[in-house]
Amino acid sequence: MITDPTTFTYFRGRVALYALLRGLGIREGDEVAISAYTCVAVPEGVLATGARPVFFDLEPGSLTMDPAQCESMLTSKVRAIIVQHTFGIPARMSCFLELAQRTGLTLIEDCCHTFSSTYAGREVGRFGDAAFYSFEWGKPVVAGLGGSLVCWNPDLEHQIRASYPEFEDPSRLRDLRLRGQYWAFSFLYRPSLFWRIRDLKNWLGRAKLVEGNYSGSYSGPASEDFRLRMAPSCRARLHRRLRSLDAVTEHSRWVSRQYRSGICSRAVQHLDVPAGAEVVYARYPLRTEHKEPLLALARAARVEIANWYATPVHPLERSQWESVGYRAGSCPNAERRAREIITLPTHPRVTHRDITRTIHFLNEVVL
């Protein structure tokens, strides 16, 4: 078993996913079931193996994959199911576990949004054969850029250990660049500057001056990144950050409790938490019927409200969905969620004052 998420670290979360899928022998001709309402990192990790991602829809009223629909849509080509705990909300793991046991399919948990949420009293990441993590901005543990995994399946563990020597450290120059990028953003960032920094980051990303999630036009997985380990500077930071994981978790709980009790607005609605789940939110989601005007007002008021996920394969626009195998209209619940959901920050930089401002903004906003 690989229980320590710092043992095998990769350049990004999607590379950790790629390592897991390759360890399962997944390749061209295979299919991997993934959730719509995801980030492009997930289909990229699948595509990098040569396999095809197949998108499954969300459970009505929820932000996680529908186990019933998943079962009805499985084909003989599907080799693994990736279940995503979106924003930290656990998927209904008892159903997925039972499905995996009955069908013999491998179950991988996408824990990029949470380390600490529990379902039926058990921490997420411990249900399936393996789980993977990401440590970039916006995730619960921020180390710059990077990903890792845990693994509970002995055969898969063997393959992960055997393949790790094939992954190399990024160049020193790249490490240096990531180090500079981390310091610049951590120096600048605070919730009230969210919108300005977001604009700056998008601009720098398009100019290829920073390594972002996305650089404006999508041209498929960057293959060289899939051979890389986590940059040494990010790895060192990860070790330090994980020591304060309990404090990060407590802070997220404290922030989201205040959002839940304080936000009472006609503009937004809270979401239900699945029965048996205790959620540690990466971001606190709200539903709204007025997403665009609300975001514009939040920008003007300098309140951090994110448009994640804006599409079923964030941040790809409709014209780019086909490039990762998503067919428009195939997952209506995910598409509806993408039009409705906004998220609030819960990370350690959120202060009492930020929370008060955000709650006040949402409670008073007129649309």
Ligand SMILES: *Cc1c(COP(=O)(O)O)cnc(C)c1O
């Ligand atoms: C961030 C994220 C990943 C991995 O992202 P990387 O940029 O590859 O580290 C995977 N799945 C989800 C749901 C994510 O939000």
